[in-house]
């Protein structure tokens with residue numbers, strides 16, 4: 333079985349370069365090993381498993397690799413940072429690169445490492461769509477990876493997240509790419525509240541990015557479930573969209589397939605909307621869990 337792992341890596345060799353050193357290397361059943369996923373971040377590896385133990389053959393193969401490896405258990409109820417598994421512990425934080433863009437990565441900052449690698453193509457597309465006159469609102473922004481790409485494309489960005497530490501991390505990602513965060517906007521707070529506020533103020537954006545958690549509860553206890561409530565988010569975003577604008581709507585909600593997501597996202601819109609579907613990056617050979625729609629109301 334170990335040859336499967338070498339094969340998985342060599343299948344992805346063409347995607348790795350001095351411009352891109354962060355990538356999924358093994359994608360579960362897509363590479364013949366269910367429930368196991370391997371990602372590289374500038375040569376440091378994270379193995380993620382839905383199981384309590386790493387598959388014995390993968391374990392043996394990992395031990396032979398002679399590099400820094402961390403282990404993340406995906407089914408844990410307490411979502412903690414990956415634990416050190418093999419090789420030298422990694423000095424933290426460090427920079428990883430994707431399409432020539434730098435991102436600060438940390439294996440000790442919590443459950444996620446600072447960048448969701450499955451959004452690579454959407455990030456690149458955002459960058460290509462932007463010019464110096466574009467304004468982009470990145471909601472649920474996490475560490476601002478989409479904002480950095482939009483800003484590198486020339487856009488003026490507004491980065492919105494509930495978490496101040498993530499907004500600070502986003503500013504560090506701007507600095508890591510020679511972008512001045514003081515030329516951009518950073519808003520702490522709830523996306524739903526801010527979208528309503530922007531709509532009231534008549535503030536419009538040429539591009540809006542929606543990538544919410546599958547489930548969340550706001551301070552007043554109001555629940556958002558992607559499979560039932562995504563349309564309300566799209567509707568609010570439409571009210572803040574400039575003429576000829578676009579919305580990138582993404583979800584990794586397992587309870588909807590792509591068609592159901594499209595139906596849910598557009599349930600309450602009365603406008604004609606041109607929809608383009610983006611598939612996952614090519615190294616995601618397993619489950620196509622990330623669904624992405626580019627929406628352009630006419």
Ligand SMILES: C[S@@+](CC[C@H](N)C(=O)[O-])C[C@H]1O[C@@H](n2cnc3c(N)ncnc32)[C@H](O)[C@@H]1O
Pocket residue numbers: 447448451471472473474475476477478492493494495498521522523524543544545548550
């Ligand atoms: C899945 S991550 C988004 C990933 C991000 N789009 C990216 O590609 O890097 C979810 C983020 O949403 C933020 N968040 C959760 N609920 C929120 C809300 N109601 N308003 C604003 N941000 C929220 C969390 O703090 C977290 O950073």
